[in-house]
Amino acid sequence: MREELLAIIEKNSRIDLKELAVILGVEEIDVANELAALEAEGIICGYHTLIDWEKTSLEKVTALIEVRVTPKSVHGYDDVARRIYNYPEVNSVYLISGGYDLMVILEGKSLRAISSFVSEKLATLDTVLSTATHFILKKYKDHGTVLSVSPTDEREMITP
């Protein structure tokens, strides 16, 4: 049940226990216990909402920043990552294979806010060798969901 449950709530975290129990073919109490276990084990880390900010009046800019670093110890990457992810404006930090080391996803109010974060906070860390900042121009698909397209049923009536 675990994987099927996770797959469902990854798409819809607001689905209620009763309905989960029905479509999984188990008892409500089992679903509740499993969810509690998944939370306790740190497998479920949060229940977020997918928002298309572009449709709101709020200005938001998202940037992907490639960061190259020189780790100073065995825990070098983890330490640098911690320094970076502690900033609240940082959305995600990943350790990456390939041409650079960390991928930082940043949300800011404006281009200026992001560039000042990069130049003042990120580039000044002594382990950071270089940064390359990419601004997101348009989001087509996020978390497996295509934004701004409503599905239509194109199947025609055909005698069974």
Add this chain to the structure above:
Amino acid sequence: MRSPLSEACVQIKPSGIRKFFDIASEMKDAISLGVGEPDFDTPQHVREEGIHSLEMGKTFYTSNSGLKELKTEICNYIERSQGLHYDPNGEVLVTVGGSEAIDIAMRAMLNPGDEVLIPQPSFVSYEPCAILAGGKPVIIELRAEDEFRLTAEQLRAAVTDKTKLLVLPFPNNPTGAILEKADLEAIAEVVLEKDLYVLSDEIYSELTYKGKHISIASLPGMQERTILINGFSKSYAMTGWRLGYACGPGLILTQMTKVHQFAIMCAPTTSQYAAVDALRNGDDDVKMMRTAYNQRRRFLVNAFRKMGLDCFEPYGAFYIFPCIKEFGMTSEEFATRFLEEERVAAVPGSAFGDCGEGYLRISYASSLDNLKIAMSRLERFIGKLRTQQAGKAE
């Protein structure tokens, strides 16, 4: 002027629910639980394989019986799913959908007057195909109390000395019924005893929700008397590609290939290339779709239970077949009113044979969100009908 028409063709009854379909196809904004095809798109990698074949200029005919690569993959698939061995060279034929395979199997096997046993409710093509092939359809009416399974007793009672072929349409459209090993063994016993052949339509074989599908061909002595029909439409969401296949004894397949070659030449080439990829790399896609169907199936079974609508739990295909006899109207009246008053299309059970009267086929090849809306409308609709009935009774 003499009649330009074939008597055999004229004899075939047109679909009795034409009117219903005319209304349904006009109503674009309705939620359609009437269609018998997956709501998923063909997996992206399968589509790309089809596109790639076009880019590579693979636009010629294939051999009549189909692309060698595809026939080999079909045999591999049947070997791993059923433990059955077929020779890609002579025991497999790639067809234009499972429907073509049904048609040509009957034409290859029937002589005038041969009786064909057709369990109903079932897919609408078996009866006309049998008639066009010169056979005589004999209907076996499946019963709700048997969960619409074919029983050996019913089969035995229907056999005469003219009976040649048994159509075995499981997992079943429209009821969602399946046959399990014990059911199949009992049926096989009668088939062997009475020297019958079986046309086993297993197009929904990947969509079962209670153990894996078992083909009757895998039972002792049955492979040599079974035409196994399957295809890509339902399992891989490839309805528009029009691709199916038949496997069976070379003796029958040779004749089927002859009819196929003169009527069709070969199945569409692009579809065949795409299907090779579906069989090689499509297992995860099938599993994903099966899981989604199963969730919807459980949702519907529960919804009917809550509404107090009589319905057995189906374990196959993507249909559920609730009984609507309590409302005292024909299934066509019920479906038409449901469509007009609540804008939800579901197919009257009578479309699938006389014994489907009093039932409704609801397809759950539709998103859970759509099903939720449709079920709340159904609940409102039958609530209204029950109130009207109570009013009349007073």
